[in-house]
Amino acid sequence: MMTRFNQLPTLKIDPTKKVIFNYKGKTYSGVEGDTIASALYANGVRIYARSLKYHRPRGLYSLDGECSNTMMEVDGIPNVRTENTLLKQGMTVKEQNVKGSAEKDMLGFLDKLDWAMPAGFYYKMMHKPARIWPIAMKQIRKTAGLGEISPDFEMPGKFDEIFPRTDVVVIGGGPAGMTAALAAAEKGLRVIIMESRPWLGGFFDYRTAEYKDGVALYQRGQDLAQQVEANENIRVLKHTAMVGAYSNCLVTGFQTGTDKDAFNERYVEIRANSVIVATGCIERPLIFDNNERPGVMQVGCALRMARNYGILPGENGIFSVGHDLGLEAAIDLFDMGMKIGCVADVREDGQDPELVLALAKRNILLLKGWVATEAHGKKQVNKVSMSSIDGMITRDFDCDVLVASAGLTPVTGPLTMAQIKLRHDDFTGFFVADEMPENTFSAGRILGINNALSIECSGTLAGIKAAKACGACDAAEVEAAEAAMKALPGPVRGSKLVTAPVKGRKSFICFDEDTTIKSVKQTIDSGFDVPELVKRYSSAGLGPGQSGIPGHNLPLYVAKYQALAGVPVKPTTVRAPIVPTFIATYAGTNHTMHKRTPIHNLQVADKGILRKIGVWERVRYFSEDYSCKKEIENVRNNVGMLDGSTLGKFRLHGPDALKALQRIYVSDMSKLKPGRVKYSAMCNDDGCVIDDGVVVMLGENDYYITTSTGRAGQTVEWFRYHTRYDGWDFSMVNITDSMGVINLSGPNARKVFEKITDEDVSNEAFPYSGFKEMLFKDVIPAKVMRLGFVGELSYEFHVASSYMTSLWQLLKEAGAEFGIQNFGVEAQNVLRMEKCHIILGQESEQRTNLLDVGLGFLWDRKKADAKTVGAVALRQAENDPSRFKLVGFKMENNGRAPRDGALVVDSKVRGYIATARDSFSLNEAVGMALVESELAKVGTRLEIYEDECGDERIYGKVVPMPFYDPDGTRMKS
Amino acid sequence: MALTITCPICGKRNGYEFRYGGEDKGPRPEEAGLTPEAWCDYVHMNKCVAGVQKEWWFHKDGCGSWFTIHRDTTTNLEVKGPEADK
Known part of the structure; x- marks a missing residue:
């Protein structure tokens, strides 16, 4: 195990607290605060997994889980993003997608066969002749796909959901998000701030550069975080990744719980009056040969490994960057003990002179207008080829870590999710939103600004705009904040380069799906000319990283390769969930809720x-x-x-109560008499019978009605719906419970x-x-x-x-x-059933009308004025011979009763059994069935098919109903 | 799911609390002389407007009233009536 820095003020770990875990059957130790990925790195693990298609070795790259490189199986759960998952005592970690081990994968040879697997090769190769596919499919299924899960696996843990309402929701807990939250909270508004990392601070959090007046950025970040956490108006949701943004200021996320929480992960659906998008930037991956070789990592990854986790990612570093943050990181890592062979910057000029000076002071070679073209080393990078960006001059450098980044790119997922149109801005090189939806504002680096004070000021401005949207401040305050913003440095020029001057056979634009520059070229050459189509055909961005790596590079590269005039560059569509999450969290807790009767x-x-x-x-x-x-x-x-x-019970009263009854029930309810119970039924507008029950007149304009158990919940809604145009004066109370x-x-x-x-x-x-x-x-x-x-x-x-x-x-x-x-x-x-009293839903289904089940006698045709629900349709269906009829039947030769739901058949299905039982009262098997009308005559033989009965049939005969006490003397005397 | 609905009694609430009751088609037609086709059209046929429509909603997890709102079906946002009611 390598030594770790244990005194840095930026650490997110507690080096004194050991956490023991299991990796590949061996015991390893990390420390509290470690992610699984950082603990493995500290233990010398460099290859975390093998890639989907070519089984190439993959390692730490971004540290925010934007690709499948570091997805592993943890405690039986596949595809866990180890960069985002905190290490816990006793975890069992395994590699994925390997035959053998990640270190020695027997399928590693596939990397050499890439020529045989061009873009879209499944579509092209496996369908002719057709008999190939079933054979090929089996082999492909064995090798394709990431992670395995046992069908018997039961997801452990507790999952929850919350639906908070707030004035302002801030997406992103970096400096802009925090200042925005503070500005809005200061106006008395309730604010929710969500941050995907387990702490607030964003990109201030791990930087030692000066913020202002001798205060370092990380100190400023900690200070802001303290203010936010202490503010009573702000609810902080840390370790909460935003996964969806919708119209009407609805934002969803998934929160990972801590040891103190009662949940492992929970779904958060925030309904706000205003949304502030302060998601900042991620790094734009630099594309060159073997750009995903273990040892190649992004600037933020390298610096955060050192600053947050106390791990120097390598001893000999080479940098190929396109942004001042890269230069700053090189200086900081050098000061922490990393030897730096050279820093290549794709920009010919425009670097911060102070950083250039600082590099020179440390004798670090700075190559302006240079870029990495190839990483060497079979499993881990050991040498880098650098070239001037025109490809004219090349030089090789030895190294064990290559810090590579083309520049910055804004996290626009939340914007596209909310259906905001994005435009490519030539100056910043960013995709920017010209028009925001109502009450939605963006702040921070997503706007292309880079100065720390500008970032904070943009946050304050967005917070005040949100307050204005919520009616908590006036236009003058917005103007003042806008003026303050104008006084500070605006957007900075961004680097345009995406791809080093290489052919691109091993230059990966998407790591999850092993999509290279070459496959993208093949795709475009095959005629797929728009990024959305290129994405699907080449499968770039279709992996579990949800386009985290190729998101912006793909449309930029497609535009560059096509070189079409006047065609705007547009990012591909992002859909929820924009970060991978457990299905278990979506499913939530299985609450078995039910009502119990009073006794x-x-x-x-x-x-x-x-x-x-x-x-x-x-x-x-x-x-x-x-x-x-x-x-x-x-x-x-x-x-x-x-x-x-459980019977549905209702009180219906008011001057127009009778009118409502006449509308809903098929019988003439004006004939109700005090002291008598009236049985009737309700139909829908198709005449299909939906419920039956009794009505009792308690007094003048006062009725008590019952419905079937299952219908109780909808009855008030039903009465009100069918009387909604009439403005009748009646009240209805559900007294079921x-x-x-x-x-x-x-x-x-x-x-x-x-x-x-x-x-x-x-x-x-x-x-x-x-x-x-x-x-x-x-x-x-x-x-x-x-x-x-x-x-x-x-x-x-x-x-x-x-x-x-x-x-x-x-x-x-x-x-x-x-x-x-x-x-x-x-x-x-x-x-x-013996008495042939029907239960609706058992002797009827959706299409069964009142007449089919023999309840036609309830229907009063002389009340057209009441516009009774179902009456028109019943009149139309009255003489329709194609309808089913409810019949009673008994089994032949004293046979047993068929199961409920069995079919009445001859050469086709002619009906089905509703309820049938071996009757003790009658000493024979009887039941009711819905059959075609020509089978409804008494004496007709019914052939009955039961599930899984094969060729066996049982037979019944239609008999008159009811079976028991046909004249009703027992019931009525 | 992002829809909010303004109930005339309870105010603006989450769309989850309501059940959709279809397009506003006017009162039930008189039964005299009603053809099967006209009845079927009333019950089953919809205009499916791409734009603003007047429609019925039921506040099932609230006051239990039926009411109409105007909604832009293309943005799934409630809009103000009645000027939207062309």
């Missing part, structure tokens, strides 16, 4: 077996016998109790009922379809309905949820002498 605990205490049914958790069975024989027989012969609290329901059913139900009331509940006083408001034990007000869903004498008690426990126990005690028992949803399902 849930009593049901569970009675050994109820729970199932999730829609939004509810309900008791489906009361024993392990899932046929529910005992529960069913008890209801048929004695008396049972069901918790029906505040009311509970107990269903008391069976021949002995009345005997139980009589024990809890003194009122007359005889068949004459409380007949079938009757309704009474009653008071039990002087305190429990209840709405009681005499219904018969299960086909027996049956009462439904609707009481406030808070009274459910009392009433349940009251009935249970009253029923004890008869042996009252619980029954669950499955027993109810069989009981009602």
Whole structure:
């Protein structure tokens, strides 16, 4: 392990705290604050992975995870960006895309076969003759793709999401972002600042050059960071990469948690009134031969390795740069102990004279107008060929690290994501936005400025503009800030060169996809003339780095190669997520949420077996016998109790309440009588039946209605939608959760009922379809309905949820002498099926209309004025012979019941089974099916196909409905 | 998802809170003399404007009202009516 600087004021590590991890089966140690990549580098690892196509060795390059070079498998998770992931105790790290090891990859020979794999070679080579493809595909699949994941792998960790709202969101925690946040916060606005690195500071953070008055840039950065963190109006989201920006000031990101957070990663969706883009710049990769050889790295990478992580990236450095930051880094690294053979600058002139002087003082050779053309060394760079940019003169230099960068390029992802048009600016060489959307402002280096004071001032200006947009300051303040900005140095000239004078067979424009300059040329020569097409055909920028490396170089190079006049250079489109993230974070936590009925605990205490049914958790069975024989027989012969609290329950009242009922229900609701229950159904505008339930008139313009369990959530919306043009005066309240329901059913139900009331509940006083408001034990007000869903004498008690426990126990005690028992949803399902009472959604599907299921008798045709929903369509469908019909059937030869959803077939599908069960009450298998109308006649034989039954068929016969108690005497007496 | 909607009762809220209720097509037609085609057009056919349209929204996670807004379908931003209502 190499010695590390442990006293630098810019360090982000704590050298005293060791972190032990496992790499390729061996134990290694890093220190707290290390990323996985920096810890590996400190342990002498230089080759992190092999490239996708040619299996070339790859190493540290940018340190911000813009390419797949340093993606590794960490704790079983493939494609982890090790430059961005902090090291944790006990991590297990593995190399990817290698056969053997990254050091000795048996597929390394592929690099020599690049001539056989031109751009688009899959498309070109593998399709003729067609039989090649299945064979070739297998081989290609084996070698292609990065990382492997086991299908059984379960993602560990906790994932969360937050949706904060704020006045101003600042993307980027560098100097411009921080000053912008402070300026906006000073105006009293709430600010969220997001920064992709685990700390604030941006590019001030690792530089020792002077800011002002003897204060170094990193000190200024730390000072700003402290101010931001201390400001109560600013919420700081560190280690939060922006992944999406949308219209209306919506910004999304992914935040990596620390040890103190309750999440590993979380999705952040920020809704703001104003957005400030202060994403700054990344370095424009310099393209030359073997420009991605391990040992070649960008300026920021080399300097941050030393300054933030205390690791001198090499002993003998060579620089090939195009920007003053490169010269500054060379000086700093030299002072920290790196020998520097030469600094080549692609610029002939325009360097900061002080930096030139400082280089000269240190006897560092500065070659103006020179550039690296080739990195030598098989696995790691050991020599560099340099040339003047015209290619006339060349010289070789030995080195173990080559710091290479063509210049700077703005991080425009957030701008293009927000659909802002970008223009190439010849002076800065940047893609710039001339027009910003409403309330969106940019600040800092993205504007092409480079002076530290200008950068901060641009941040302040953007912060004040955002405050103005939020109405927190006036135009005069914006003007003052603009004037201050004008007094400071503006944008600086940028370097234009992207590619060294080389042929480009091994000059990589995209590392992720192994796209070379040569492949881009081939692509353009094949006729793909626009960057978007070049990108797709050559696959430059389609890798996991999301165009981080080729993003701006590709359009610039395409423009240069084509040399067309008058064609503007445009960057290719960026889409969310603009940095790679875990699918697990998108998926979030799997919350199993459901509602419970008011007597849930009593049901569970009675050994109820729970199932999730829609939004509810309900008791489906009361024993392990899932046929529910005992529960069913008890209801048929004695008396049972069901918790029906999930039923949708509503109060509808107001002068126009009846009009609303007439619009929604197919029946004529003006015929409702007090003390009576009316059963009816609702259709949609296609006449398809969507719900059924009962309506009770409580008083003048006051109604109580029930809906099916599944429909309860949409009912208010449905009533309001279909009356939205009418301006009717009615109110509707969903009281599903505040009311509970107990269903008391069976021949002995009345005997139980009589024990809890003194009122007359005889068949004459409380007949079938009757309704009474009653008071039990002087305190429990209840709405009681005499219904018969299960086909027996049956009462439904609707009481406030808070009274459910009392009433349940009251009935249970009253029923004890008869042996009252619980029954669950499955027993109810069989009981009602025997009676052919339908459940919508089970005996119907999306296309089933009211007439198909035999509920046509509910429809009143004489109320056209009500414009009843579904009536027009029902009239049109009335005589349509092509519609399905609901029929009852029983199985032949005492056969078993088919499964629900089985198909009715002959040579094609003719219908399907809705519900079918082996009926204990009838001693045979019966069920209901939706079939084509010609199969609906009683006596028709039905051929039934079940899933995976092969050639076996079972047969049923259409019989009249209902099966049980056809004249309804049990229900009505 | 970036859409915000101004509910007449609750004010400007996140678009997630609402459910779309289709283009504004006017009140239900009179049933007398209605042809199947005219009915089908009313229920199912849309103008699909590229530009500003008047449309219905339901505040499902809020006050539960149905109301109309004007929205530019090309930018997915709510715009001010009624001058947008050509």
